Amino acid sequence: MNQPPLRIVHCFRSPIGGIFRHVRDLAEQHSKAGHKVGILCDSTTGSAHEDRLFEQIMPYLELGLTRLPIRRGVTPGDLVALSNSYKQIKALQPDILHGHGAKGGVVARVIGSLLRAKRYRVARFYSPHGGSLHFSRGSASGQLVFAAERVLDRMTDAISFVCDYEQRTYENKIGKPRCHQTRIYNGISDRDFGAIIPEVGAADFVYVGMLRDLKGPDVFIEAFAETERLVGRPLRALIVGDGPDEAKYRQQIEMKGLARRIGMLAAMPVREAFAKSDIVVVPSRAEAMPYIVLEALAAEKALIASRVGGIPEVLGTESPALVEPGNVQALASVMARALTTPGWKRDTMPTPDSFRQRFSAVVMARDMEALYRDRLAQL
Structure with missing residues (x-):
């Protein structure tokens, strides 16, 4: 039996990185399935690269794009942001409010609850994407954030985790959710699959991602210098991305005398970045299920990554990568082996076919729609 289309609004703060990619893929797939989709996010974050991504996704946003100032930290301005968001979202009359990340989760669940109090039939969903889960249980800020998450849990119809690691971390730090919970892996679209051949003069290594300490560009710079020592010759690397700590990394590169061997480029389409090298390094200190890992493997790159978040669920828990x-030191050792060992990529990376069967945007969107309809039916 044909079911009516859903009105879906995704709420998140920063239109950069994996959350933005996740929402874009869901919006495209659900729009193609006949649903009406909208986005609400921060207006103060992003660059020309993100502007281009918004242009690409606009044909799939029948409910439009709403951008308001939403600060990263907790500030008095959050009340203004919530008030403005409420007015915008109420006018869209959504069936589904899906919050992504800590701030997006607050917006979707608080506003969804306010609408429910006015007898609107709207289901409230939350995907942490790491977010508040990166806080330490031993810190005062962590305790405050986790207490807020426990309160918001009572205002949630379902939590969708992007990997098993994220689900376990939530239960360990916050507690077992009182609401419905499930795990739906991130997936990528068909156009993301296919080998990307490195361009002429490609670098030995490339880092692609946000320029902030959580993602580990500083670790990458230090490990690159050590890798040169291990292989006994000068190498070349690129850092591609934008973020709040860019100046600090430029200074680090200068201080270590690596300015001629480590270049820095602004964020660009990821498949263009992958043409810059055949070895992608993801040195994050913490992650949930980073899209850069999925994108690199879909492009048939050699991938070296930190053992964090859901990455071992993709590469295998015992992967030498x-x-x-x-x-x-450990990162430099693997970087040196990947560069100098014949067949390292072939012997270490998952096969393209096996990878594609597990991480598909079509499957992700189908499972998410089923979750939406199941929870909405309970209201």
């Missing part, structure tokens, strides 16, 4: 986060 995994290193402990923040361990410069």
